[in-house]
Amino acid sequence: MVIAKIGYEYFIPVNSFRFTGMKNYILTQEVAHNKLRRMAYEILENNFEEEHIILAGIRESGSVIARNIQHMLVEIGNLSTQLLTITLDKKTPKQVEISEKINFNDKVIVLIDDVANSGKTLLYALKPFLDFQPKKIQTLVLVERSHKVFPVQPDYVGLSVATTLQEHIYVEVEGELVKGAYLQ
16 A cells, blocks of 8 residues: 655545455554544643643544543543534525534634545534634544535545545445445
């Protein structure tokens, strides 16, 4: 398998993935867990002066990833976290709802989703925070595709994958577990 390292990110050619049944897995459960743990450490490193951060997961898979990150942050660091869920229609994100209405002024927010494709979902998910003056907003995705149409670049990326426009990446979750990610 050919892996190219650029900065902190690894790019893997699509033809390097293994097929399991009908799913072309690009991340197994174990590898996904390791990538989430690495990103949790990065969050701690980049927010070492903070006492509290808000983790805002985009429903469904993004919320599961956010809960996993929250558990890891509690386990490895002394950082207080608050978990919120953002709900929106990813195809037509006109209305964006957040699970809890709080004051986001001077807060650190990490917006979390499963896959970044065009950047549209992450861009619209920022909407509830724009009425405030947060200290900083960071973004985290488990898998990033290279088809940006909107000006959103994730701060924390588990895996960057170059795909065709016809291919789709799905993150598989079961309860609170991230089972993996596959290409279709």
